[in-house]
Amino acid sequence: MKFSPPQYVNNLKCLVCGSSYSHGNIFTCPHCGIEGILDVQYDYEAIVQNPKSLPAASLRQAGAIRNPQSSDIWRYKDLLPISQEIPLPHLHVGWTPVYDVPRLARYFGLRKLFLKDDGRNPTNSFKDRASAIGVMKAMEFGFNTIACASTGNAASSLAGLSAAVGLKSYIFVPERAPEPKITQLLIFGATVFRVKGTYEQAFDLSKQSCDQFGWYNRNSGTNPFLVEGKKTAGLEIAEQMKEHLPDWVVVSVGDGCTIGGIGKGLQEMKQLGLIDRVPRLLGVQAEGAKPILDAFASGKDLIPTGTNTIADSIAVGTPRNWRRAIQQVRSSHGEMVAVSDEEILEAMRVTARLGGVFGEPAGVAGAAGLKKAVEQKIVKSNETAVIVITGNGLKDIQSAKQAAGKEHLVEPTLDAVAELLEKQLKL
């Protein structure tokens, strides 16, 4: 079966050399190689002019919202690189809640603070936004199998979305991948290859296997379409917060796709007239894995590094999308900071206790970074911010245990409880 291409996609443009290619199943720029990440370009004028794209009353000026009843990313169908002929996955991806958290704001010393809880996606992470597009593109290009190398959220989200639409999924994990993460893949019916070797070997084998066996490649970074899924978080922040648009949007940074995507979404909403300025991006890396921050600070090309952080979802030493990340941070007049594992654990506690949101380490790294940025007066105390919490804390109970503190062992008597309460009061 042949599907028509996405209605409003003009072409794919190389972020390095600027060459344009027509829409199709291509990955990086043939001239620039692996560095030549492609960006999907849309015909925004046509979107705005299409009466079917017209939004709900309050959003009439912007053509972005095709179906405001849809409580998921498909409300932005016309801004996504998907064929209109393919049935959408039934899982509700995106349109995650934005919470006003005054107690956490006070703790950080900020006038107003919001959390956008992306741990509430179907497989409990931000990555569902990308995988939803991934499975749509696999179907459009005629694949019945999709593959990636990952131990983390990209993999579980691919397994879940593939199960939802009935695609086969093959996932390559390094030998040392933890059992609980593998369980999430297997339960959704993914075939999991535990590769005797490192993550890089698993990655290479997944790419070779895609070429050899005819599978669609969902490895982020080089796939030009996945970042379009990620941009939906930026579209949502603009739409959900347009009455009180924050000064800062805070995002943890690993590969660079997430912040790059969110930045693009915000830019598009400005272009479509839904918001009249783009908030500043605050990109947060872990101190043990900050090659993008280093490139941002030096103004030079990225130098790959090793990685050493508990925030495994952003522990990326060779990020593919560093140019897109830095470009978006700069064009928003944003900043970048790095945080220690200690600061991340502290952020897990305060985000849960003062914000009611339990995030995994990479998920709350943004919170740790915002605290630091306020302390360093990068973010002013009279400014406002939203932090994107990118993954649910249940994903990584081991790290949470380090952050959580200890319970009290008591005899089954009231006296024992009273004694402990007494002690607590004295602390």
Next chain:
Amino acid sequence: MKFSPPQYVNNLKCLVCGSSYSHGNIFTCPHCGIEGILDVQYDYEAIVQNPKSLPAASLRQAGAIRNPQSSDIWRYKDLLPISQEIPLPHLHVGWTPVYDVPRLARYFGLRKLFLKDDGRNPTNSFKDRASAIGVMKAMEFGFNTIACASTGNAASSLAGLSAAVGLKSYIFVPERAPEPKITQLLIFGATVFRVKGTYEQAFDLSKQSCDQFGWYNRNSGTNPFLVEGKKTAGLEIAEQMKEHLPDWVVVSVGDGCTIGGIGKGLQEMKQLGLIDRVPRLLGVQAEGAKPILDAFASGKDLIPTGTNTIADSIAVGTPRNWRRAIQQVRSSHGEMVAVSDEEILEAMRVTARLGGVFGEPAGVAGAAGLKKAVEQKIVKSNETAVIVITGNGLKDIQSAKQAAGKEHLVEPTLDAVAELLEKQLKL
């Protein structure tokens, strides 16, 4: 500070002797003791007549929906026993998605099947609906501390909602409670007492401590208000599915509160004219913990049993709300079935692989029960059903591991992958 009582609550009525009590911080009926579960009674006529309660265009006949913009349980504010003066918790509880899952329907041999994924609540289980009401009542009655005995979803949800509104929480767990479950409590800042003894000892100590130290008691079953939170799932099923109301609503049953609450919600929506019939309830217990099913079958009073099932969230040998559960199942002309642990593990796999939803064992027990009910012709193949998935699979990775199957260990070569694919094809 003193708060006015819930606007439309008339009184609390004993499910055993029928006596009525005025609204207040009481638990079971003074005449009937622990058996005398109280039911919250509303003035439905007043709700319908209040112009402020008027719903969105399509729902004008029913007075149920006060704020259709609110994508959570507070859209049913007027049908909940909460004071209008207390700020609502900011976490979005409820209004969970309903998915049409044709592949799973075919597998079960049903014409049409839906999943309502309650694992997408803020702390990833159905129990958030009850805890949201629990913290509101604690504040209304002037408490700053709330407590319960639980190792499971009731506890993590209480910890999360308490953190959200700034209440202190004290949670009593039995000595053998698993570490990961305790971590979820501690990260939200709950004080956790690991009681040297059984669950019953932890339960008794929590109740004594509430009396002694002046804490609000969130132990389900005896608290008359919590079930009102649970009924919101029934209200939602009616509103979300009113165009294609299913023949059956399928719910796993432990203490009896959940199915009792969902039944009440459906009844209310019929009373308010939003739906014109109440779907039949299918209650599903684990074979290793089925005292309510036994009482349903015998027509006699409940006899407490031991428990032996992997579905820990419904492993209840002495259920408090069995009368409410049986009453609701009967008045809907419903049925009950029991399922083995094997069948539950199978349900975990197929719900994830054919429905895209990863549920914990108790969360998918309903799916296992529906399969059995179709096989036994209790549910006919030309009927339709919705299964409430009550908890996210990440809550219990150990059980998921039993269900998930194994990964393949491979050398980092294409030949090794090719060989395994060959083998898979032969299976």
